[in-house]
Amino acid sequence: MTEYETVIGLETHIQLNTETKIFCACKADSWEDPPNTNICPVCAGLPGVLPVLNEAVVRKGALLAAAMHSEFRLKSFFDRKNYFYPDLPKGYQISQYDMALGNGGYLDLPMPDGSIRHVGITKLHMEEDAGKTKYENGRRYVDFNRCGVPLVEMVTEPDLRSADEAAQYLIRLRQLLRWLGISEADMEKGHLRCDANVSIRPVGSTVLNTKTEIKNVNSIEAVRTAIIKEVERQVELVESGGRVEAWTLDWDDTHHRLTKMRSKETEADYRYFREPDLLPLELDEAWREGVLADLPELPLERRARFLQDYDLPEYDADILTADRPISDYFEAAVAAYAGDPKVVSNWIMNEILRMLNEQGISADQLLLKPDQLAAVIRMVDSGTINNATGKALLSKVQQTGKSPLEIVDAEGLAQLSDDAALQSVIDQVLAAHPDEVMSFRSGKEGLFGWFMGQVMRETRGKADPQLTKQLLLDALSKRD
């Protein structure tokens, strides 16, 4: 059997998280609003209305273009894409065609096996969203709320080679969009929509065979599954002597199957022409520099730096660059701690992430500040408190907002590391349990942990474990 390679290109529609729509003053987000309650003459395409471009859309588009290494056009144009559909109220979509905001670009995608997949970007342009149509009781209903919601359409070259790579691309894209703060990038809510173009070819071939387009996939997992199924179908088809046809396929997420929506024999003619209702978008270097001043270090760059500068394992670096708040939190804690970054990483991955998950918040919403985390770790390091107390202390800081030192003082949490005091507790424990002492001394060394526990209980956990162990061993091995 021939060995096949999968060739995938992704078309993504990214909903920008601006306050208002792209060409009017309606609010951009209509999530859960009743149909047709967030519309105005402009976005509903009434006769005589005109679009006015929202600058925030251009700013967010420019940030994305920069992050995707796309050439930023200082002069770009809007065009009309003409077609009839009930949820397209003007009968054309205002989009950008041949002179879009971004020209080209790429994303270097790190794969779990350590390799890098270079994914080229063919298109990056701004456009308005259309409305929604639904069928119910044999009738067609149209909701215009979504009309005029700002989108960036971004299309990759056919550079992805597996369903996993496609999923990785979407994971990294989602991470990037949230990192830049330009989209909520929630696929379930349609903030990030993806169509996948899939074809196969024998390994070693460089031709691009007829592709199918998979639509309506609304989660990263669905994209992965749908591609796997489609590749299986194409391989079976070709192996049995068939020919792949240029179909558009609909992903049914409930039944996990693809159904044919339509054949795509000929390319639709959208009769593109320049939108006469908008002037050419002319920006200058100063504007661009102003916008790019807000461009943060990007997640993949930061990930590389964490590996390099902090010597973190890839696993840690990935988690600590998952989103911008956790990443910034880590860096601030490392700076305050001024010790081994891996120690800070362990504390964050164990304690802080659990806290965030439990409370459903992000790192920038913690009451427990990075320098306070660093202070707690230092107290543990110096033996002022033990590890368990340290963990409990983090929760107390988060709950009360008080400083760790304040809590330690107020609650007397400082570790019992005074030899004499600790010795006296140990003496009391041994005196109170002569039978256990006998058993230990006659060889039941497993009881040592039980003795440790008793001492810890007596000291309410404040006993320095190292010192306790030492003193306890001495005391138990004494023969009187």
Next chain:
Amino acid sequence: MSALDYAAHTIAQKVNAGELSAVEVLEDALARIEQVEGRHGALDYGELTDEDRKKVHAFITLTQDRAYAQARQVDALVSAGKLAGPLAGVPLSIKDIFCVKDTPSTAASRILSNFVAPYTATAVERLESAGALTLGKVNLDEFTHGSSTESSAFQPSTRNPWDPDRVPGGSSGGSAASVAAGEVMLSLGTDTAGSIRQPAAFCGVVGLKPTYGRVSRYGLIAFGSSLDCPGSVARDVRDAALMLGVMAGADPRDSTASLHPVPDYLAILSEGVKGLRIGLSPDYMQIAFPDPQTGALIRQELPAEIRNATLRAAEALADQGAEIVEGVPMPNMVYGIPAYFVVSRVEAASNLHRFDGVKYGYRTSSEFRDLHEMYRKTRAEGFGLQPKLRILMGMYVSAAQYSEQYYQRALRVRSMIRADFESAFDSGGAYRLDALLTPTTPTTAFKIADIYGDSVLMQYADQLTVPANHAGIPGISIPAGLDGDGLPIGIQLLAPDFGEEMLLRVGYAFEQATADAAWRKQKPQVLR
């Protein structure tokens, strides 16, 4: 004496001074309408009667209640000792291509016959805030697609007040006729290829097409979005200036509306023309159209009466001290109409997409099997012949395989036409013109049904006006005499971008110079 004998600026002065009440003016206007109008255009109009053939039929919708409310508000302001605006109490009509809140806004098409606009166009809003009284919406060619107003779905279509057997021109035929017949003092029109200037010339009134972007297009139901200009139709130059001043200026709802500051158009009106350089172009003294068989350009001289009226106007301006520059070449204007055919239709086809029976307006009342049949029937029944021709042509020339050959090429022709004007107006060039003087139209008003149906020939009525739309520059048409049939002849003045002041100043000088001319005493037939 009727209030209607005053010009708009005089009415506004007298109303603001408390010498005349807005309600009185309104009542005079309504009486005039009663006298000359006849029945308004309607979808189901039946047979034309002899009586119909003598009336103007300028209006589709009369908005009497709105006008009364405005008039009372104006009068209340004045009694409270306040100014009621520069157009206080001035009767106004609106071409029914503008949306006006709570009024039918039909575009003279069946497809919008039941559409009541939920908002008001910027230009209308500004005119109303200045105290104008909106008497109603006036007829036009369907979606402004024509030069005679005959293609309106609302019949009887408007007739020329100077001779009701003739067309008023178009597409702003209702605007020009309503002003000429004295039903209103001012009318808001639109000009895409000459749709203000040509009917103004046919009806013996002043029509001003401002620079593209000088007046907001918000609320104007689009034909050719890169060409459409709202503008003034008025009885004289001063009124046209007054109206432009009220409407012009940036609009946050139209990003193609210019930020260029709006001057006081009245301030330099009477500065005269001494030392100004006014051009004449031989290219504007002919029309040229392609032979239907060979495609070769056939050139035809304009009628002598029209050429002479233009030359006489040049002499009158020369007498006032203007310098007349002859022989200014405008070599690319002959391609104005073919290029316009392409550009306007591409934009029109796209602009008309939204009328699909889904959201508002007409939807077929017959059965349909599916969405596509609903679209087909709705659009087949809702659009008249002219929009259909424009949709077909527009779809064809913007198709991917033809776009380069037609649409892109037409855009290059536009640039060439603009370059002709730039060199004529270039202050360091050979001609250094302040304005170009031309006839407005190749003929005076033609007979109803004479040309209608030949959409190519009809289009050539715009040959002398369309270059300004391609270039985006302002133009004005001013009455300059009557022909042998007693029909008005118009002259046109053109100036560079934002040169409206110059047009108004030269036009006003011409009006003053010819104030005592015998033809100025003539009244339109419907008022005799």
